[in-house]
Amino acid sequence: MAGVVPPGTTTQSEAPTPTKEERVDYMNLPCPIPYEEIHREAFMSLKPELFEGMRFDFTKGLNPKFALSHSVYMGPTTIPSQSSETIKIPTAQYEFGANFLDPKLMLVGRLLTDGRLNARVKCDLTDNLSLKANAQLTNEPHMSHGIVYFDYKGKDYRTQFQMGTGALFGANYIQSVTPHLSLGGEVFWAGQHRKSGVGYAARYNTDKMVATGQVASTGMVALSYVQKVSEKVSLASDLMYNYMSREVSTSIGYDYILRQCRLRGKIDSNGCTSAFLEERLSMGLNFILSAEIDHSKKDYKFGFGLTVGE
Amino acid sequence: MASQGKKRVSATSNEQSIISRVSRSVSQSPILHQTQRVASDAAFVSKKLLRSTGRAAWIAGTTFLILVVPLIIEMDREQQFSDLELQQASLLGTAK
Numbered sequence: 001m002a003g004v005v006p007p008g009t010t011t012q013s014e015a016p017t018p019t020k021e022e023r024v025d026y027m028n029l030p031c032p033i034p035y036e037e038i039h040r041e042a043f044m045s046l047k048p049e050l051f052e053g054m055r056f057d058f059t060k061g062l063n064p065k066f067a068l069s070h071s072v073y074m075g076p077t078t079i080p081s082q083s084s085e086t087i088k089i090p091t092a093q094y095e096f097g098a099n100f101l102d103p104k105l106m107l108v109g110r111l112l113t114d115g116r117l118n119a120r121v122k123c124d125l126t127d128n129l130s131l132k133a134n135a136q137l138t139n140e141p142h143m144s145h146g147i148v149y150f151d152y153k154g155k156d157y158r159t160q161f162q163m164g165t166g167a168l169f170g171a172n173y174i175q176s177v178t179p180h181l182s183l184g185g186e187v188f189w190a191g192q193h194r195k196s197g198v199g200y201a202a203r204y205n206t207d208k209m210v211a212t213g214q215v216a217s218t219g220m221v222a223l224s225y226v227q228k229v230s231e232k233v234s235l236a237s238d239l240m241y242n243y244m245s246r247e248v249s250t251s252i253g254y255d256y257i258l259r260q261c262r263l264r265g266k267i268d269s270n271g272c273t274s275a276f277l278e279e280r281l282s283m284g285l286n287f288i289l290s291a292e293i294d295h296s297k298k299d300y301k302f303g304f305g306l307t308v309g310e
Numbered sequence: 311m312a313s314q315g316k317k318r319v320s321a322t323s324n325e326q327s328i329i330s331r332v333s334r335s336v337s338q339s340p341i342l343h344q345t346q347r348v349a350s351d352a353a354f355v356s357k358k359l360l361r362s363t364g365r366a367a368w369i370a371g372t373t374f375l376i377l378v379v380p381l382i383i384e385m386d387r388e389q390q391f392s393d394l395e396l397q398q399a400s401l402l403g404t405a406k
Binding site for chain 1: 372373376377380381384391
């Protein structure tokens with residue numbers, strides 16, 4: 001569905017929320033979060049990038065604006081198989097990347113050893129209009145795709161229009177209704193798969209908590225709730241229900257952001273529990289540990305890694 | 311002796327001797343069968359209970375290891391770090 005969150009998208013700057021007044025000033029509502037980032041807090045707390053094997057990332061800044069990155073990954077990769085057994089094949093890959101960051105322009109490119117290229121562009125054409133593009137090119141025919149997004153930010157609303165390969169068109173709109181509540185909707189049409197859909201989303205946030213809900217005509221209902229218990233700790237939970245296939249899954253997790261580390265743990269209703277630890281060994285040196293235990297499938301994945309550079 | 315032997319002979323002539331009749335009544339009694347059934351059921355249930363308790367303990371143990379142990383370690387380190395900072399701050403404060 002078109003509401004997929006592209007990882008690492010930088011957010012548009014938002015106007016600060018007005019201080020509490022007796023009367024709500026409906027003419028001066030804050031600008032809402034972009035539609036695809038409605039679940040941002042829950043997503044960041046509950047879905048860290050779990051991996052299996054060894055990972056090493058090195059980022060070197062050549063300029064205040066330009067940086068190169070090298071990344072090595074060695075470990076088993078799961079092959080999707082028809083039988084209930086998981087098949088894992090050890091793979092190793094090297095990824096080379098380049099980032100250019102400007103206040104108005106951001107260019108990110110990544111190239112892998114198997115010939116796949118990921119590219120992301122984000123450009124602020126004017127104060128309110130911005131252009132984003134994602135592309136993924138592969139060696140295999142018919143597997144490359146790209147999407148272009150046009151975002152317009154109004155005073156208390158945002159709209160976005162997307163066009164992609166495979167005749168993918170989408171549009172979404174989100175509006176602040178009160179200082180805490182924002183509502184939005186989206187429409188998409190995928191020509192290649194002959195699918196179209198409508199979706200609605202709502203987000204209610206205060207200083208201490210964020211609650212979001214999203215419904216799509218593809219049959220997906222997603223609710224999430226994040227509570228900020230203190231400035232270091234937040235707890236999150238989410239529920240995904242597919243009313244077409246009648247599958248439901250829920251997960252609950254914690255996110256501890258301490259001075260030296262960030263620890264995220266989660267337990268799922270599918271019998272899966274996972275934890276992700278990023279520990280700061282010294283300036284610019286981070287040590288990562290990832291663990292995922294699936295009790296129902298008896299699949300155990302553990303990974304460790306090192307990240308060097310900002 | 312002979313009279314006892316005769317008595318025994320005459321007793322066995324009644325199909326069953328006293329001892330075999332007593333032992334058969336004991337081994338075929340409904341109480342014994344019921345007790346045996348209950349004992350085998352109890353053994354079955356307790357084996358299942360032990361196995362399921364073992365599995366539950368394993369799942370609980372590994373989940374605790376993944377979710378809680380890193381948290382305890384990190385919180386302990388954070389506590390040490392903040393204690394160190396407090397100590398240093400008080401040291402600098404008094405040394406002024």
